[in-house]
Amino acid sequence: MFHSFNKPLVAVLLGASLALLRLPAVAADAAPVDQATIEANRKANAACYECHSAAAVKKPPRADLDLSKLKESHIEPAIFNPSDHGVMDCRQCHAKNHYTEYPHAEAGKTTTSPCTECHAAKSLRLEPQFNASVHAKNSGLKEKFSCNTCHNVHVNVIQKRLKDPEKIVAQDNHGCLECHNSETMFARFAPDDEKLAGGKKKRPDIDTIHGWLPNAKAHWNAVRCIECHTPEVAEGKMLSHEILNKEKAEKKCLACHSANSSLKTRLYRHLVKGEQQKYGFTNSVILSNSYVIGATRHPLLDNLIIGLVLATLLGVLAHGVLRALAAMKRNKDQAK
Ligand code: HEC
Ligand code: HEC
Ligand code: HEC
Ligand code: HEC
Ligand code: HEC
Ligand code: HEC
Ligand code: HEC
Incomplete structure (x- = not known):
């Protein structure tokens, strides 16, 4: 009796205090x-x-x-x-x-x-990062760039709900490649080139810029641009909106291809441990155990490995020569 009388009252009080808490x-x-x-x-x-x-x-x-x-x-x-x-x-x-x-x-x-009308808290955190990014800082682009330049509000689904890394990569990279892979879209946003009278800055080819990345196309399907072009994130934190320029972007293979891959706090952050493993990381295997010269056709790695093999061979040879010389000396000494 007492309980059933109080329940609605408690609910009302709770509701009121919650409403009060939500006031700001x-x-x-x-x-x-x-x-x-x-x-x-x-x-x-x-x-x-x-x-x-x-x-x-x-x-x-x-x-x-x-x-x-x-x-x-x-x-x-x-x-x-x-x-x-x-x-x-x-x-x-x-x-x-x-x-x-x-x-x-x-x-x-x-x-x-505007986004801020309904996403005040997130906007408050994201806007300073957005303002510090290459696009906003670059003169002339700030006026043209807004939140919905990358966000298609009628289409996008947040990473936490998409889960599947392939879908997340496709959606988020589409937002970047829409401009960076299209002459017309890029020209619409590009600043003027001082060297060309009335001309716009030319679009650098994405695959050429990233020529140092073996099979860049395979990477575009497996990782996001923002993986390398945003600053480090702590576990559980939102990814930064500060798009980094080419000097600051991530170039180290081991940032991803290691047991401690940064992708765990980025692309894979909503997957549980077992799922993370399923999607191929720890992919350090590619770079250590199972790397086959020529199989991935990456000159830098190939040269590195050929170099290592040569160095090893030289080491063995040198060792052998030293041993032979030592043996000869021993024989000579014994003959005396
Ligand atoms: C009139 C209100 C309104 C505006 C304006 C608005 N949103 Fe939202 N947004 C919502 C609501 C409501 C949801 C869904 C919340 C839910 O289902 O939990 C949402 C969800 C989202 C989500 C998914 C996850 C999250 O953070 O809750 C993102 C990302 C997002 N909005 C981005 C944007 C961006 C970018 C803009 C501006 C281009 C924008 N929104 C403008 C109301 C709005
Ligand atoms: C240069 C492209 C770009 C611009 C400009 C941009 N965003 Fe984003 N935004 C992204 C990408 C890519 C993601 C997905 C990253 C992730 O998974 O956290 C994202 C994620 C988000 C999320 C979801 C974060 C989360 O995990 O809950 C919100 C909210 C959001 N953006 C709001 C904004 C607002 C507000 C602005 C304008 C101040 C803005 N964005 C401008 C590219 C952009
Ligand atoms: C969360 C806010 C939000 C909701 C909900 C929303 N829109 Fe939009 N819509 C926008 C924004 C922001 C733009 C501007 C996009 C731009 O300028 O790039 C836009 C643009 C448009 C355009 C102009 C053409 C285009 O695609 O840029 C049409 C048409 C449109 N919306 C129709 C709709 C219809 C129909 C619905 C409901 C089924 C809807 N919108 C729901 C935010 C929203
Ligand atoms: C009778 C047909 C019709 C209906 C119903 C209709 N629209 Fe439109 N709408 C159009 C046409 C055609 C255009 C593009 C040409 C124009 O702007 O006149 C348009 C353009 C728009 C745009 C872009 C406006 C701009 O300034 O560029 C938005 C946003 C939009 N509609 C939203 C809506 C929303 C939201 C609804 C429902 C509440 C709606 N429309 C219902 C026919 C319609
Ligand atoms: C609406 C078009 C557009 C979108 C969308 C866009 N960019 Fe850009 N971006 C540009 C333009 C134009 C420049 C050239 C600025 C310059 O040369 O001064 C640029 C410059 C850059 C640079 C600077 C290169 C340097 O000089 O160091 C990077 C990095 C970059 N973008 C990455 C991204 C990433 C990552 C995304 C997606 C999250 C993205 N962009 C989305 C148009 C776009
Ligand atoms: C594996 C890390 C990585 C990924 C993924 C990546 N980038 Fe880069 N990006 C870099 C690095 C490092 C540089 C600087 C290269 C240099 O200076 O030789 C760079 C350079 C650039 C530039 C500078 C171009 C110039 O020279 O002005 C642009 C624009 C750019 N990236 C856009 C993108 C876009 C768009 C994507 C997604 C399709 C992407 N990047 C994915 C690491 C990455
Ligand atoms: C931002 C994270 C990231 C960085 C940085 C990165 N990779 Fe990758 N790489 C990946 C992912 C994710 C895959 C796809 C893994 C899979 O399919 O299991 C991949 C695939 C590969 C592959 C296999 C490509 C194929 O043909 O299928 C090779 C080889 C490779 N990476 C080498 C490198 C090298 C060398 C570097 C440094 C120059 C590098 N990666 C930097 C994330 C990264």
């Missing part, structure tokens, strides 16, 4: 969304898909739609729903009053909510 909303981050809200949001989004979907582009619901623009900007429920933001109503980011009518109100784009 400045430092808060997006809270999980409950199932009922998710369903309501998805129902509401159907109104947008009437035009913003591949099906609508094929069969427009009305005649006055700018189809060329719609083609570029269709959002698919099958991709949006499982994404990080798939739990939301489109209008939480796209101002409600601007998109209920078509043609949409002019102010639409400028009223898209």
Whole structure:
């Protein structure tokens, strides 16, 4: 009797104190969304898909739609729903009053909510790193670069939920390669080249820059650019958003190819130990036990190993010669 009377009271008090604790909303981050809200949001989004979907582009619901623009900007429920933001109503980011009518109100784009509005805590930590990165520090790029330059909010899924390293690598590298592997995209962001009148800085070829990395293409499928281009992270901490320049980037093979691989706190940080092993690390094997000259066609390593073999041979030879000389001397001494 006593218990059943107090339970709701306790709940109310607890709820109130929790609400109080949550009050400093400045430092808060997006809270999980409950199932009922998710369903309501998805129902509401159907109104947008009437035009913003591949099906609508094929069969427009009305005649006055700018189809060329719609083609570029269709959002698919099958991709949006499982994404990080798939739990939301489109209008939480796209101002409600601007998109209920078509043609949409002019102010639409400028009223898209910035990340900070809902991710205050994480933004607070990430922004100084972002500001220190090569892109932001490089004059002229700061204005062009924003959070959604790399983050496709309609598509991306956080690493913790993706889990599979291959998918994480594909998603995160896509964000970088979209520019670094495309002349048109790179030129849109590149600063002017002082040496070329009116010209933009040329895009360095990604595979050529990383020529020192054996089978660079295999690495692009197995590790992320940010693995080498962001500073060290402590276990359990978020990866830094400070993209490092070429002088500071990681070049040591053993940073990854060792039992103590840095990938454990990066790409593999959400995998348990057994899973980490399954995905190939400790891959030091490649560099120690099972390295076969020529098999991986890496001149630097090959030369190193050929060098080691030669040195060993020389050592054996030298040893042999010394022993022969010593034996001759002994024989001579005995003959005396
Ligand atoms: C009747 C068709 C139609 C509906 C319904 C519709 N849109 Fe659009 N929307 C378009 C077309 C066509 C464009 C591209 C051309 C333009 O901006 O006029 C567009 C452009 C946009 C843009 C880009 C705006 C910009 O300034 O570049 C956003 C954002 C957008 N819509 C969001 C929404 C949201 C959110 C909903 C649902 C609440 C919605 N739309 C419903 C047809 C529609
Ligand atoms: C978490 C916030 C967020 C949610 C939720 C969201 N959007 Fe967006 N959307 C953005 C941002 C930010 C941009 C601007 C992207 C850019 O400028 O590169 C954008 C751009 C757009 C555009 C312009 C074309 C493009 O792809 O850049 C359309 C159309 C659009 N959104 C429609 C939708 C629809 C439809 C939904 C719901 C199914 C939706 N958005 C949900 C943040 C959001
Ligand atoms: C209007 C609010 C809103 C805006 C604006 C917004 N988000 Fe989110 N974001 C959310 C919600 C809600 C979730 C889902 C939380 C959950 O399911 O637990 C989320 C989840 C995420 C996640 C997944 C994990 C996490 O940290 O919770 C990332 C990453 C993310 N958002 C990045 C961004 C980026 C980058 C921008 C700006 C381009 C942005 N968001 C803008 C509301 C927002
Ligand atoms: C140069 C590309 C780039 C830019 C610009 C960028 N991000 Fe990211 N962001 C990434 C990548 C790649 C990841 C995945 C790294 C990881 O797994 O932690 C990420 C991860 C995140 C996460 C998830 C972190 C976690 O583990 O919970 C958040 C939140 C986020 N970014 C927010 C932002 C905000 C806010 C901005 C703007 C101030 C921003 N990002 C700008 C590339 C970028
Ligand atoms: C929107 C286009 C765009 C995206 C996305 C992008 N970059 Fe860049 N990045 C550039 C441009 C343009 C430059 C050239 C700046 C210069 O030459 O002054 C650059 C410069 C760099 C540099 C500096 C090289 C040096 O001079 O030392 C590095 C490193 C780099 N980017 C890595 C990355 C990584 C890693 C990612 C993904 C997390 C990424 N970039 C995403 C456009 C982009
Ligand atoms: C294994 C570590 C590693 C990975 C993975 C990696 N990089 Fe690098 N990157 C480096 C190092 C080290 C340099 C400096 C090379 C030099 O100076 O010879 C560099 C140089 C660069 C430069 C400088 C170009 C120039 O000369 O101006 C850019 C841009 C760049 N990387 C982008 C990327 C992108 C994009 C990815 C992902 C596809 C990536 N990197 C993946 C280590 C890495
Ligand atoms: C950022 C982490 C990282 C760094 C730094 C790195 N690697 Fe790798 N490397 C990997 C991963 C992950 C794989 C894929 C492992 C697998 O498939 O099991 C790989 C694969 C390889 C392979 C096999 C490629 C193939 O053909 O399949 C060789 C050889 C290799 N690395 C050598 C090197 C050498 C030499 C260096 C230094 C110059 C280096 N790696 C630096 C992470 C790294």
